[in-house]
Structures are given as C-alpha cells and as structure tokens.
Amino acid sequence: MSRLVDAPSRAEAPGERPVTMACVTPETLADKVLTAADAAFSTAGLDTGVLPETTSVERPRNPEHGDYASNLSLQVAKRVGRPPREVAELIAARLREVPGVAGVDVAGPGFLNIRLAADATGVIAGQVVAAGDAYGHNDSMAGHRLNLEFVSANPVGPVHIGSVRWAAVGDALARVLRASGADVATEYYFNDAGVQIDHFTASLLAAAKGEPTPENGYVGGYITDLARQVVADHPGVLESPDASEVFRTEGIALMFAEIRESLARFGVHFDVYFNEKDLHDRGELDAALQRLRDQGRVFEADGATWLRTTDFGDDKDRVLRKSDGQWTYFAADCAYYLDKRQRGFDRVVIMLGADHHGYIGRMRAMAACFGDDPQTHLEILIGQMVNLLRDGEPVKMSKRAGTFVTLDDLVEAIGADAGRYALARYSSDSTIDLDLDLWTKASSENPVYYVQYAYSRISSLLRNAAELGLSRGDDYDASLLSHPRESDLLKQLAEFPAVVAAAAELREPHRIARYAEDLAGTYHRFYEACRVLPRGDDEFTATGAARLWAVEATRVVLANALGLLGVSAPEKM
Template sequence: MTPADLAATILDAARTVLTERGLDASVLPATTTVERPRNPEHGDYASTLALQVAKRVGANPRELATAIAGQLERVDGIKAAEIAGPGFLNIRLDPAATGRLARVVVEAGREYGRTAALAGQTINLEFVSANPTGPVHIGGVRWAAVGDALSRLLRAVGAQVGTEYYFNDAGAQIDRFAASLLAAAKGEPTPEGGYGGAYINDIAQAVLAKRPDALGAPDPQEIFRVEGIALMFDEIKESLAQFGVHFDRYFNEKDLHERGELQQALDRLREQGHVYEAEGATWLRTTDFGDDKDRVLRKSDGSWTYFAADCAYYLDKRERGFDRVVIMLGADHHGYIGRMKAMAACFGDDPDRNLEILIGQMVNLVREGQPVRMSKRAGTVVTMEDLVEAIGVDAARYALGRYSVDSPIDIDIELWTRRSNDNPVFYVQYAHARIASLLRNADELGVTRGDDYDPSLLSHEKENELLKALGEFPAIVTAAAELREPHRVARYLEETLAPAYHKFYDSCRVLPQGDEEATDLTRARLWLVEAARTVFANGLELLGVSAPERM
C-alpha cells in the first residue's frame, strides 16, 4: 500500500463515517495526505484529517477520529489505527501491505514518482536568457541546472511545458559588444563601457576568418555585430548542450521588433485603458496595479524601451497558448517583479495566476576557502566552462540544484571533487552504483528475484524504513514541482533514501554466501533492492544527473 493509496483509503473511511452520521461529507477535501511520524513507535503513518473537518461539521475531533479508525481497521493491510491527542490518527500497516510497494515501484519503473498533479496546466518556463555578449557566467549556470530540473519535474507531474531562452539581440549592449569586437580585430584598446576578456579576441578572429573583408567594409561594425552575435550564441548553445540543457525554443528579441509586436502590445495595452502620453513619451500606468512608478514604453525620440520588449514578449507567450508564464531571473532583477506583475494586470491577466517570477541568489566558486573570482577566458567572471572544468557536469548540476534558489551558494571545489560520502553527489550516486554491483553479483550467482515474492517477508525494521522512504518519492516530486523547488528531490535522495538504503544493506544480507541456497527472503529482498535502484535513478534523472552503474 502506497502512501497515496492509504490517504485515499482514509478519505473514503471519513466519507463513510460522515454519511452514516448524517453529516455533510462535502466538507471533505478532494485529496488528503499522510505523513511519517518522527517517532516510529507512533506508527507507520499519521493523518490529521479528523482534526481538519471536525469543526466544519460540528463534531468532536477525537470521537470522529475514533470512528474513522474503526473503519480503517476493517481494511485489508491495515494492522491498527490508533488515536493520539485531540484527534490524530496513527496507522500501522501489516508487513505484507508495506512490502507490496516494492512490486509497485519495480513494475512502474521510470514512471514511478510521476503523477497527474498539474495535468491540464500549460507553462512557459524561461530561464538562463544570459546576454549574448559573453559566456554564460556562474549565476546563469545556476538557472541552467535549476530550470532544467524544474522543467523535468513539471512534466513529471503532468504539466505541458515549453522551455525558452530569450536572446537579447537588440539594444545598446549589442552595440557595445560589436564595438568591442571591432576594436579587438583592429588591435585597439577596449572602448569605454565595452567588453573585455580573451573571448572577445577569439570571436573577433573567428569573424575575420569567416569574413576577411570585414575591416574594409563600408560598415565593419555591422559585420562584427551580425557575425559576432551568431558566433557567441552558438557558443552559448554548445555550452548549455554540454551541460545537458536543451531548450524547446530560442526566442530572438529582434524578431519582436521586426514583426511589429511591440506596437501590437502597445495597442493592446491602450485598448485596456492603461496607456497615456506625457513629456513626449508613451507611458504605461503600472501604478494602478501596485508598481512604484509608471513605466515608459516609447521614448520621446520614438525608440522603444526594454520594458516595451518585455511587454511584447509576455503577450507573445500568452498568445501562444501558455496559461502560466514562469520567468527565472538573477538576484539583481528583484525590482522587476513589481513592474512585471503590474504589466500582466494591465493586459487584463491575473498576475498571481498567469505570471510567476523566481529570483535566484548569487553563486561563488571557492578553492581552499577563497573565492575564485577570475575566469581564464572571460576575465571578470566565473563561467559555466570554469565550473564544469573544476568539478564536472554531474557535481555542478547537483550542487546548484540542491539548494533553495533563495539561498546564496559557495561551491567548494575540494568538497565537490572528493570521492567520499561527505560529497553529496558522490554519496547518492554511490548508493545507486552499490545496488548495480549487488545486482551484477546476483546475476553471476544465478540468483534472480523471479516473477513474484512474498511481501510479508519484508518485515525487518530496516526493510520497513526503506519501504517507507520509497513510498515518499511521489509526494516529494509533486511538492518539488508545485513549489518550484527541485532541491527537495536532491535532499530526499541524500537525506532520506540513501541513508535508508545503506542502513538496510548493512543490516539485511541480500545474497547467499558460500554454499547457501537462495531463499524466498533472498528473492523478496532483491525486489526491494531493485525498487531502491529505480527510485535513485528516477530522482537523479529529474535533476539531470547521471546514475552510474560503477564508481
């Protein structure tokens, strides 16, 4: 019996009790959950459902819990249902009911943990979107890891997701980038406000290799703009691909301008009654929806603002059929939340439902306790290339994904390259590799788990703890997706599942030794081991981290 099955059973029992007593069963929630008590002596699972609904129907919580417990004790697989405090339900399952979970997990395979919690939602998830004026820096790498993991999680719980990279290939920063390339090609100093670093010279030389006539052209800066942007963006795409991140769409800002979408957005906002003219410029009255000041859409010289492009891009996403637009931004973009929420409201949308902005904090790469501040190539920042070279893709993705995005991170190179259990990614991957090794040994011995097993044999305390840990996985996945917190999966793997597996392995011998014959208990434990392997693999896949067979 899975936790989800038990929760549904408790809900059914409560519905029966309320109906039999002539009480309003419609107050019951559509779904409920169960939790593992901190103290195992209190039972396998606990429910607060009686406490939640008693007041609504005018019943005594403890009496209602007692009646629900009576219903539950009639259910096959429930050993006991006890009442604690004012109306907590503590439930104990019999070993067979608990042990059946191993079959559920193994037979579900890669699908175990996946739910339909967000079925019907269409979500546009934009992340990274680093300026095309340099390599992806370490802050952008955090969004690559977290954003990709979040897209995997959202899809795992039934949402339709479109991942997107917004390519800011219009505006003043592109002018400065092109001028920097041109100066490098001429062997001149970097212009004021321009971009430095060895990568600028690399790209300038690549442009000259492609266009030897560039410096003699009527407008050489335009050649360096077009060719340089293309080369830089190809490099960004390649870096992301090597990091295991692929986007459904790369969206070019210049397309918004060329297709007239900024004007279309302005017209839509004007229709909504939130646009006005002042000081020769065109403004959006975002203060009507909580912004600290109104925002300019078009300047007095007729040029568009960045905010106008933001408006057009948001409208474009909504008109492509996305109900919810999720945007991941760096710590320096916190001020964007108010204006973006107000902008959504100006379009007539519900900013709490249609737009979601996640802000990520800073990341530092640390060696011997000191920050690594300079890239070999970018000159002023640490890049994706630097991080991967220092600790590898798996460690980088896991390190960046195991913290809440609200928390700044120091990534210690020594820790994340260590092949020991104090390295979190090694600890989790080693658990999977340890299982793979055990299963190879079983094959060599000719021991198989067979098509069936006796789940009641999985009655050891450490088997029970491992089974309960496996049972938590679907709820962890759902919560991580709904709360936009991929780190919940990483923490579950390293703080719940891996310790439970290692303790089981140390306490419960799986394979026969010497001349011993395989027993029914051997086969039952092989089912349990395969179930654990499945959940480790599924969890690591959701984080975009490999599940090695050998280490």
C-alpha cells in the first residue's frame, strides 16, 4: 500500500493551538472501510476473519453516487451468511462515525457510496505542497533490489527506433520503481563479442579500403564515417598487420561512444555498462558452466556441451559449448544472469523486443537450472514494434543508418520530451503508430503539449499572483474548497501515490502519462469554473488563498508526474 508523506495542513503560530484536519485519501479511506467492517462484525458477532487484509475504493463514474465506492460487502457477505445489503448497512453505520466522512449510502445489491467532508478532501492540497518533490513516493516496493536491463543494442550501429522505445519506457520504469521504494540499478549489456562483431569489423575494413560491403556486412553512412575516423586516428593502419584488430577495437569504441551520446541527448543514463567480452576474459562462462554441472543439469552429446532446459519446460535443450569448443550466445546469457545474481540482485528484469518472445522459455528454464525460482528471480518484459508516420505514411529510412530510423532521427523530428512521452504513453505490449505531425503540434491534440501547457499555465498564474503581492499564506481553510470542480481536482491529486505504486507493481509507466493528462484536464475545468485571482479592485478572499494552495499542489503533482517520465516541466511555453 502506498504511503503519503505526512505533513501539517496548518502552520502553528506562536501561542496558537494547532488545528488538525482529517485528510482522507483513497488509501486511508480503504483502511477506514476495513476498520469499520471489523468493528461492525465484532459487534454483530460475525467472523472478522473473513475480512481481507486489504481492500480498495474507487471513484464512481457518476458523481451523484458519492466521492468513492466500496464493494467490500459483496465480497464477504456469502462468507458470513448474511445478505450483502445487510452487511453493507452494518459497515455503513460504523463508517458514518469516521471523521472526514460526511455520509454513506447503501446502493444496489450492497455497494457503499461514500461522501467526504470538504475539509477532509481539501487538506490534501497542503500535504502535497509540503511533500513537494517527494509527493507520490511510496514504499510499496521497499526491500526489493532489482537489476533492470534495457536497450542493450548491439554496438554495430546507431540505436534504432525499436530500442528507442525501451530507452523511454525502461528509464521511466526505473524512476517509478525507485519512487515506490525499490533499490534499482539500470544496466546496458554491451554485446562486444561474437560473430556480429566480426561482420562489423569486416564492414569497416571494406569501407576504409573502398571495397564492396562483405556478405552479412553492415551498410550505411555511419560505417563510412566510422572507418574514416579510425583511419584518421591511426594513420597507416591499412598497411598494418594488426589492421583488423585496430578496426575492431576502435570501431566498437567509437560506435558505443556514439550510442551513449545519443542516449544522453534523450535523457537516458545507465548505472552500469556491462561488456560481454568481460565475461569471457574473467572466465565467468567456465564458472557458470561449473555451477550448472554442480546442479546436475549439464550433459554431453554429439561432441557438444548441453544444458537440460527441457526439465523446466523449454521446448528443447540448449547448447552451451559447441563441438568446436566455441561458446554459444546462450552460454554468455547464463554467465551474465549468474553475474547479476551474485551481485546481490534478488530480481533480474530484462526488457526485450517483440522478436525475442521465444527467449522467455529458455531464460526461465536457465534460471531454474541454476536453482532459482523463475517466478521470483527473473522477469522478462516484451515490447511491441513502433511505426513512425508522417502525413499518414511510413517515415523513410535514415539517410545515415541506411536501413532503419535512429534515436537521433526521432529527437531531430519531434524533440526528446515529445519522443520520451510518446513512447512511454502506451502499454508496452501494444504496437505504436507514432504520428510525427501530431507530436510536433502546439495544441491540445498533442498529449505532451497538453500536459506541459497545464504546468506552464499554472506557473504563469503563480507568477501573476506574486506580482500582485498575493500569497496563499502559511495555512488555509480546507473546508472552503467545496466547489465540485475543486473536489474533482483534490480527489485526483490524492490518487497520485496509488497511481505510482500501481505503475511500479504492474511495470506500466504509461499509467503516469495517462494520469497526467487526466489531471491536466481536471485542472483546466477547475480553472474555468473557479476564479483564483481577483478581478480589478476585488478583494483577495480566503477562498482565493485556499485555491492557490490547490493550484500549487497541482503544479507539484504535474511536475512530479512529468519527472517520472523523464520529461521537462516548462515554466513558459
């Protein structure tokens, strides 16, 4: 359950008795419903053991049905042998006595429709402002230590649009997990060993010599650029007997430096950049093989060394070392997984593209072969494709990359903010048709503009208030925030910690984007209905001051939501 950061809702002046307001949020209200049910059941002689450890409340679609609704009575009625409405009436009677609850009605087959007192809702504005950057943080993932690997594009070309999606989603997920109390290390696995590096090296050499691209080689202007840079940095390299090794080493270094720079321009920085080659150099593949042998999962056949992954549901056993003595990619995967676990991570999370769906079974079986529980220690997230459109047509391939659209192409087309928001806004298991024309519009049709404009509009209002010498003061009367639009805004602010916790638990940072858009819309409706600053010579009232608290709270939450997505909150637009 998420925890709100405690904060005083009213400052205590010297000699003044503090005023305590009961703040009711979805989380605390759900606790109050359970507490009321426990008390009601005890009084009625009903078994309190049938009550769940946790419950939830939801905002009904129709505001006339109250501020929140609970179906707890329907969940437990059969277990206590009473009609749901009768159970609901018992709980409602207790719940009506709770401070901050203005009324409770029993509706339909046994729903509890709950109305809150204005001050119970309004006090949330003070808590949000007091918490500031920390508002939305919760401890739902406390105690979890996760290694989150994403992007991990091969160093044989620029980051392409498929990997860019993981850059946006992965970085946002890391932020959301940390905000929910998890200890998270982000990691980029750098495949600098294997056949693809041989093809990359041969392609650079051919480009430097002005020869045709070799079979299975890489094409594009970036290959020519890299080859020229290697030659410029190492004059005479083409006549050197070590030319191939120089192009391999320098080409990889240059390409990876470019990848890191592109990611940095996109606002993505990793805690760890891990080289596959280090696994080989440090003998970690041999160590992993021995660990698997000790577990009794390795066998020899046809001159090769195999892992019996079929024992744990894989569709076939996997080769670790081929008959010619060469390690397989799967062997490196095993060593890399073991390395992460030995670094103390209790959960290894790997984000992969749609073409890696078949990877899940073998990796889960591999974890089991090490003696781990795949359900606990390994998590693989699969993301779908991204299609870029302009004028309704697919965007042409990158001039520089030659075969695909790159991260730099996307940033150049719509900017880092729009790119990150657009890619993180949708569930990862859905394909995105990303319309570049839409994401460059300065209008409410553009989701990121819509949210950033709300933040900018609030910043402008607060600047105007300061210029007029108006302040919200050190405290406010929360009961003054009783207009329906104010209530809508405050209830939405109260939900933010639960949204963050859900996004972390479900690995769905797109929930933050959708919440931010809903909040922006709710704020715009509040602004149109509730005047904050006085007109002309009108007096600035206590209601205006209270509304300034709500406005500032909205600014805080919008900034925090955008921050979790790695998107800026502009003061002016």
